Amino acid sequence: MEQRIGLLGCGTVGGGVIELMRRRKQRLQSLTGWEPVIARVLVRDVLKERTVSFAEDVLTDDPDTVLGDESIRIIIETIGGIEPARTFILAAIARGKHVITANKDLIALCGEEILAAADAAGVTVLYEAAVGGAIPLIRPLQESLTANAISDLKGIVNGTTNYILSQMTETGADFSDVLQEAQDLGYAESDPSSDVDGLDAARKLTILASIAFYTRVSLSDVEVTGIRKITARDIAYAHELGAVIKLLAVGTERDGALTLHVRPTLIPKSHPLAHVSGSYNALFVRGDAAGDLMFFGRGAGALPRP
Numbered sequence: 001m002e003q004r005i006g007l008l009g010c011g012t013v014g015g016g017v018i019e020l021m022r023r024r025k026q027r028l029q030s031l032t033g034w035e036p037v038i039a040r041v042l043v044r045d046v047l048k049e050r051t052v053s054f055a056e057d058v059l060t061d062d063p064d065t066v067l068g069d070e071s072i073r074i075i076i077e078t079i080g081g082i083e084p085a086r087t088f089i090l091a092a093i094a095r096g097k098h099v100i101t102a103n104k105d106l107i108a109l110c111g112e113e114i115l116a117a118a119d120a121a122g123v124t125v126l127y128e129a130a131v132g133g134a135i136p137l138i139r140p141l142q143e144s145l146t147a148n149a150i151s152d153l154k155g156i157v158n159g160t161t162n163y164i165l166s167q168m169t170e171t172g173a174d175f176s177d178v179l180q181e182a183q184d185l186g187y188a189e190s191d192p193s194s195d196v197d198g199l200d201a202a203r204k205l206t207i208l209a210s211i212a213f214y215t216r217v218s219l220s221d222v223e224v225t226g227i228r229k230i231t232a233r234d235i236a237y238a239h240e241l242g243a244v245i246k247l248l249a250v251g252t253e254r255d256g257a258l259t260l261h262v263r264p265t266l267i268p269k270s271h272p273l274a275h276v277s278g279s280y281n282a283l284f285v286r287g288d289a290a291g292d293l294m295f296f297g298r299g300a301g302a303l304p305r306p
């Protein structure tokens with residue numbers, strides 16, 4: 001029997017989802033008993049050239065064709081941003097569809113509203129890819145580590161700033177030159193402020209901290225400092241001290257008090273987080289039962305290319 005899926009967006013992530021579902025179709029079918037079928041794909045421009053091909057009438061620019069299709073029970077949202085993604089997801093939930101989203105901005109800002117709507121409708125919203133790309137973080141924090149009281153989260157969760165700081169460390173170049181190079185290579189947006197000013201990392205921290213510390217954290221709870229003021233000289237001083245500078249997203253609970261910040265931080269070269277370079281992400285977690293754990297992997301992109 002078919003499990004018909006509606007995909008919203010077919011860019012880097014959406015294209016990767018389609019490729020992976022095609023590659024793993026047999027396995028998904030034997031695990032679930034359902035044949036997964038991407039029945040409809042919503043995009044902005046149906047004429048745009050794409051890396052994946054579709055049967056006729058799958059691609060559409062009309063949201064109602066996807067959200068109003070009663071035979072579709074699962075929606076995967078990979079559009080990004082707040083609107084129209086929020087409206088589409090709430091409409092899908094209201095129609096009794098389960099939702100999977102990679103949208104960190106939306107979950108950070110409207111997660112409470114979306115999860116409450118899903119609870120009321122009796123459907124599931126999954127958002128594993130919203131933080132740390134392919135690294136499993138949400139489910140381990142939500143499920144595998146529930147017996148732990150977590151006291152510390154320390155994450156490198158923004159690939160752009162990690163790439164810039166890694167390049168500055170390797171080449172001795174200054175922030176503005178490395179940023180320009182990252183923009184030329186497509187690793188940084190033309191407006192890089194969300195990344196370099198630490199907001200993207202702060203949004204991801206609110207998602208992780210809300211789960212790890214069993215509370216509802218909002219962006220205003222996080223003290224944020226970006227990396228614009230880091231100079232080649234700072235990097236050189238760090239080196240002399242046997243350390244590197246990383247943009248860390250940190251959540252700490254001590255005696256019931258939670259502190260949250262994102263800021264450039266000196267990390268001793270002996271610490272595992274010091275070796276997380278380039279576009280890689282990592283999350284260090286300390287739990288009272290599990291002790292120290294570190295999750296590490298690629299934080300961006302579709303599938304790894306040879």
Ligand SMILES: NC(=O)c1ccc[n+]([C@@H]2O[C@H](COP(=O)([O-])OP(=O)(O)OC[C@H]3O[C@@H](n4cnc5c(N)ncnc54)[C@H](OP(=O)(O)O)[C@@H]3O)[C@@H](O)[C@H]2O)c1
Nearest residue numbers: 009010011012013043044045078079080102103133300301
């Ligand atoms: N890229 C990553 O490495 C990564 C990693 C983890 C999570 N994420 C998250 O995944 C989401 C998608 O990121 P992405 O990099 O895949 O973005 P992207 O490459 O820009 O793709 C966005 C897709 O959404 C479609 N779209 C945009 N606005 C639309 C609208 N109003 N109506 C219908 N379709 C619309 C676009 O259509 P057209 O193709 O026609 O323009 C495109 O196919 C974001 O929430 C992002 O934060 C990304």
